[in-house]
Amino acid sequence: MTTALAHGLVLTLDPERTILRDGTVAFDEDGTIVAVGPSRETLASLRPGTEVVDCSRCVLTPGFVDAHAHLGEEVMRGLVPDAAPPDEWLPRWLLPAYAALTPEDERLSAELGIAQMLLTGTTTFCEAGTLLDWRSAADVVVETGIRGQLGRWAWDLPPEPAAMRRTTDEVLAACEDLVTGVRATGSARLTGAVILLGIGTASPALLTGAAALAGRLDAPLATMYASVAPEHGGTSLPLAALGEAGWLAPRTKLTHAVYVSEADVAELARAGVSVAHCPTAALRHVKGIHRHGLVPEMLAQGIPVALGGDSANGSNHLDVLRLMYLAATLYKDFRMDPTMVPPETALEMATLHGARALGLADEIGSLEPGKRADVVVFSTDHPEWRPLLHPVQNLVLTATDRSIESVWVDGRKVVDRGTLLTIDLPRLLERVDSAAAALLDRIGLQAPWTWPAR
Ligand SMILES: [Zn+2]
Structure with a gap:
């Protein structure tokens, strides 16, 4: 009918x-x-x-597109103290929790994120490349009716946590397993991508191998890039090095991309690379976009700039309406120029640019x-x-x-x-509460409720 x-x-x-x-x-x-x-x-x-x-x-x-969403982190929302130093976020708080996630935790976490997205008008998301058991998330996508692109945790340099240590070959095999496995589900709403965590966690061999794999599988390729301020320990990989590894191609999406130069922007535009701009994560994670961000220049050069809600401890929501609001207002103030990012452009970022960044423009x-x-x-x-x-x-x-x-x-x-209509929300929320409590028990962490010093 x-x-x-x-x-x-x-x-x-x-x-x-x-x-x-x-x-x-x-x-x-x-x-x-x-x-x-x-x-x-x-x-x-x-x-x-x-x-x-x-x-x-x-x-x-x-429907809106969230181009960068860490589904597995939803079950740890609020764990990281607001004033935690940037170099402690991962090692002290998030990695112990990620390493202790069970497939059932990831399932509930994905469902929680998807519930927020659907309720706020997001009909398509790209996971940020931090799933451990991608099949749990794939099941939830199929059941809840959303459209999803999945990536899995992919790094080969960090030795810790031991449970998450992987060799280059293991990571590449796992990425291939995700892309081919997602295709084998036969769901038209599911796609897989080769997504690296990035930010100094990938060897040159993994960068090259990932680009080659994405090319061979004809799959989207993504990583977080130039995200953290140098004064907060951010390590930058020159864009030329990414180019030598085969990344300057239309299938590539770079998330954050704060510490890039105007020459880099021109190079990204020439190569047809997309960017995922995560305004809420930039604000809470003190990325310094007011000084360094080049979103208007990217847009002016024709780069598809999608929007990403990012994570439950860096955003802390997956609501594209709030991302559009910030996309349309931040740069007006940063540059003291009312012509920066009109609301029409913000809406294009949340729809057309998101579709293009996920390889779904058709x-x-x-x-x-x-x-x-x-x-x-x-x-x-x-x-x-x-x-x-x-x-x-x-x-x-x-x-x-x-x-x-x-x-x-x-x-x-x-x-x-x-x-x-596709999620039993009261039951989900109850299960999320007990899964989160059990997770924190297992790792011996608590989100401190102490009031900041006055
Ligand atoms: Zn992220």
Whole structure:
């Protein structure tokens, strides 16, 4: 049966950036968009028996893309003290917890992250390359109805924790196992990628091997790059070295990319590399984007700059609406220039650029015939949407998930007025609480609740 989301204000994000005042998005039973256009003619063109969903007084947008999300960390949200020194985050807090995760913990953690994403309009995510048992996360993607790209923990230099020590060959074999294993699931909503943790944890042989593997498998390639300030122990790999390892290619996505030069930006643009900008993680992790970030320059050069929610101890949420808000406002203040990153650009970053960064530009990112029906429907019967003088400003600068009426992925409704239709949320939250308590018990850590010195 064909379904038509009818009579909404539709932000299509098509090549002309068409905005339909009374528009309809129709898709068939397998979730392919078959028509987008003015309601009167579009509805007349559909076959009898079409299910018409009244979306009058609603704004429709393409589903959002979170291009960098650590699913396994969700179960440790709030573990790292707010003022912990940057060089302690991983060794003192996160690595002991990651090393102690069970496949069941990862499953619950993934489901918690996906629940937040779906409730806030994210219909596609790319895991950040920190899964230990990727099959748990793959199962959750299939069950919850979201679209996901997975990566697994991949490094070959750190000797600790012992349980996570890997040789170059083991890492490459594991990445190949993920990409081929994900394909073997046959789920059209799942893709795999070759993703390295990066930031000084990969040998030259792993960098070269990963790029070659991604090329051979025709899979996306990604790593965190130039992320940490030198004064906080950040080690930088010159872009030329990444190029020699085969990384300067359109399949590559670099996350953070704060410590790059204007010449690097030109080189990334020339090579067709995408960037994942994680504004909330940059702020909380004192990355120094106000001084060093070049997001406007990247955008001006045509680099796809996607948005990433990052992690439960560096963001601490996976809400693309809040990322869009920051993308559209931070650089205005950093540069004292109101022309920096218009809200329209922030919306493109959350949709089109995200799709391109995940290698999914033909499938998602806009509402156009032939693409997948990933749609967020906002109700404008809410203070944050009135008056409706400027729909994109209202969406990017004002809207929260409270006004989300429904979320559709692949033509299937997964959120209805704040209720997840594919996740038993009360049961999930209960299980997450006990899994987190047991995890902290096993590693002997507690998030300190002491008030900061006054
Ligand atoms: Zn990250």
